[in-house]
Amino acid sequence: MYGIFSYDIGSPRVGFKHGDYVLDLDVVALLGYFADVSVDTSIFAQPFLNDFIALGEPIHQAVWQRITTLLTDEQGFAEVRDQVFIHNSRVQMHLPIRIGDYTDFYAGIHHAENVGRMFRPDGDPLLPNYRHMPVAYHGRASSIVVSGMPIRRPEGQFLGPDKQPVFGPSQALDFELELGLIIGKSSTLGEPISVEEAEDYIFGVTLFNDWSARDIQRWEYQPLGPFLGKNFASSISAWVLPFEALEPFRIKGPVQEPVPLPYLQVQEPGHFYLALEVWLETENGERVCISTSNARHLYWNFAQMIAHHTVNGCNLNIGDVVATGTISGTEPDTFGSLLELSWNGQRPLNVSPTEIRTFLNDGDTITLRGYGLKNGVRTELGDVTGTIYTKSESANL
């Protein structure tokens, strides 16, 4: 996995995660290890991955190959171990991508059904368009932060107990378990990307936490969708897993009925079997896995999301983030948000004998984890973590 890190007094540069160490690709390049891969050595001395991503697929493959060879060969870095491996206790991670636009899909069908059941109890849980298109909205790019950054509880306007708008800190702060795709190739305005080509536009995959203030969101979202209920912060992994690394976990997706329009018809397998977990750690140190889900629960796959996004001519750029929406399973302990896990606060969650939750408390840390497992080989996604605080505590952070 690639990320942007710094240590000691050095400036941010590209690193490669290797167990508890970060391989400093800037130094690796300066030492000449990429001489036969025809990359400019300065490409790893950048504060974002964008320029590396822009080199394109063949270079990414060559670099990946070279790194893997060097790491598996005992003599690979034998002479320079201390120069190129930095223990993760010494590094600071940075936002890996200079993000252009950020789009959030709603492709987790069980999440959409749960929300429908809670808020439209008398109707069909899914709105009529849901099975015809991957519904999405535009999110806020400026407030996407790297894993580890503390998350300030947003203040805002929501309906109080007497149904009148009040102002204050959100009382219904939530996480959302999502995957984030990092776009690796720019498209041209006016030119759709076909569903067949769509995966070529994905550079890598991250875990993504679309923090949500449910009380703010509920009051504001009609008719134009979520705004301040979401845009106070989203957290993205520090480490980006190249899309190719997901190949062993490719599976067929759910039967799509009704059959989508031709521009969304995709050759299966186009989904991925990736285990997903949500961990909650309370301020007093209790730590519990509150949900286990799987990327297979997405109704629409990545290729369909990208084809739909661009079918009207909307262009994608390198560094755009396309998130999947909340990925919930079918069972109550597989839901991807506290909104669902606590069923809108009606079924508080027992975190421990002494702690219950409906929504997030100050001091709570949410960590999203994910991995693929095949033939005993485990491929990790970069995890994403964040701790909630309120304004008055900010001086202590």
Next chain:
Amino acid sequence: MYGIFSYDIGSPRVGFKHGDYVLDLDVVALLGYFADVSVDTSIFAQPFLNDFIALGEPIHQAVWQRITTLLTDEQGFAEVRDQVFIHNSRVQMHLPIRIGDYTDFYAGIHHAENVGRMFRPDGDPLLPNYRHMPVAYHGRASSIVVSGMPIRRPEGQFLGPDKQPVFGPSQALDFELELGLIIGKSSTLGEPISVEEAEDYIFGVTLFNDWSARDIQRWEYQPLGPFLGKNFASSISAWVLPFEALEPFRIKGPVQEPVPLPYLQVQEPGHFYLALEVWLETENGERVCISTSNARHLYWNFAQMIAHHTVNGCNLNIGDVVATGTISGTEPDTFGSLLELSWNGQRPLNVSPTEIRTFLNDGDTITLRGYGLKNGVRTELGDVTGTIYTKSESANL
């Protein structure tokens, strides 16, 4: 007004609009005219205004002052006229801003009411939150184009006559008459901008056309808001009017009842009296003003939009675009979209004895104009224009 232009074989640089000429600020700077203003001359040799904007208010004022003095003094550019003034027939205009995030408000109350009357005929035309907060959603930054760029009719999914989803070119392509604010100062994530400080974050103002495909939008927008119905293209003026130039046109806004929450309470006057016009030119050259509106019809003012946008800690960056939403007046010939002007197609618009419109035809050109007028002095906003074409015609453009 400032913009980015190029001519002959020169690279894009900052220009200042002066009647039918563009004042080449890069050359003006190289000739030493800004020697006493302490700006790095390279600031005008940039392909976007962002670096100039980042210099901050005192420098903008000094530059503006210097340019105005030189332009009003007959001897100002006497010796170098041919070097610094480029006739607009020779210039190509470029997107003036490297846009970060783009937000679209819904602050035109008569537009919101009209939409409500059309689509929720049995209810209150305004949703319950409307008078409590400036409703907004995130738009797509990548597909914002400069005035003059042709606009490709989007294809997409919408409900056909039998209420089943079909795919094809939008049959309900529309414009929206809006103002766009260019953010001039970055704020810190987690730190709201107060309504009192909010105007300090505005560098300049443009006209903004939020092209909309009503059929696509109507089918997709529940529950997360507009997506492909909007993100195929938005058009922004090539010229950015510095916010200070609006000062003479400041007026009190409408009485806000109920009184907004304190974070939205603003010292009046905080609105602006700016005449707005929409011109339609058909492919056969008929040209008619189809709407005259005014910025005074906004319910929420600029300061309130910015205060609301950031009250949850969402950060703004230099070069972000904040658009107002469609600005309709109260009378049928003052509506800011064809959706309203043709009342959702029920009252086709007579453009000429031979041309009627419900939505836009291929070959139609929409031009938005705007100006303030006080004591005989007219201050123009940069206009914004775009011509509709469909895919098959693109080879001819």
